[in-house]
Amino acid sequence: MISKWIEAIRLRTLPVSIAGVLTGIGLAVWQGGFSIVPAVLCFVFAVTAQIASNFANEYYDYKNGMDRKGRDGFRRGVTEGDITPQAMKFATFGMLGLAAITGCAMLFIGGWWLLPVGICILLAALAYSTGPYPLSHHGLGDITVVIFFGVVPVTLTYWLQTGEWAELSAVVTTSITVGLLAANVLIVNNYRDMDDDNTVGKRTTVVIFGRKVMGNAYLLSGILAMALMIPLWLMLPIWAMIVPAVYLLFHFQAWRRLVRNKGAALNPVLGITARNLLIFSLMLLAVLALCSL
Secondary structure, eight states: OHHHHHHHHTGGGTHHHHHHHHHHHHHHHHTTOOOHHHHHHHHHHHHHHHHHHHHHHHHHHHHTTOOOTTOSSSOOHHHHTSSOHHHHHHHHHHHHHHHHHHHHHHHHHHOTTHHHHHHHHHHHHHHTTOSSSOGGGBTOHHHHHHIIIIIHHHHHHHHHHHSSOTTHHHHHHHHHHHHHHHHHHHHHHHHHTHHHHHHHTOBOHHHHHOHHHHHHHHHHHHHHHHHHTHHHHTTSOGGGGHHHHHHHHHHHHHHHHHHHOOGGGGHHHHHHHHHHHHHHHHHHHHHHHHHTO
């Protein structure tokens, strides 16, 4: 049973939430503002919020008839009968509660203005899959990922450690970069599931625009992401360019696998895309730390 819950957590996707926090930490280190307590709180909040969103996606997609047994994507425990719907619903709100508790601890560091921000984040974790207008069912999943897995975690992790907005342009553009790379993970997921999603009326961007357009969007998103960081690259030594060079090499290889495969063969591409994001954030963290010495 434990293995079924581990599958439901979707470990391959967790780099999406981890990367934003790592990047925010890197930027804080670069500005001489690293602080362990807010860094850990941001990490716990980001991971628990994503797990809650993953659980909610599985529960509400099952409840709304959006899943089928034997799908090409990763095994869905509720749909396959491995986990009861009631258990998944309880786990969803349990993880949301843990994220909320972590967020409340952040209030003592960042102030009460973080309360509405935290509420919006937790509501978005649910609104992605449920509510009167589920975001992932109406072509809004990608922009949601850019905001809540890029802009929000990078900027807040940075601010909670430094308490200031020094080098704001570099911080904001870097946060959008992380969001674009995170959205590519969703593109692979929806690229794989396009036929199933179309059948049940789930209007993802891949269903709306087609595989060819979104395959090209995947490629261009990675290139645009590296270009957006020009304000930061100009502040760093020339050898720091190894970060975008390595990322783009891995990104191009992943894109070729994306457009050449279908169905379950795309599951490894999803993992590779998430891995590339994690590699990027770790390399950027290392470079920024070295430049702060």
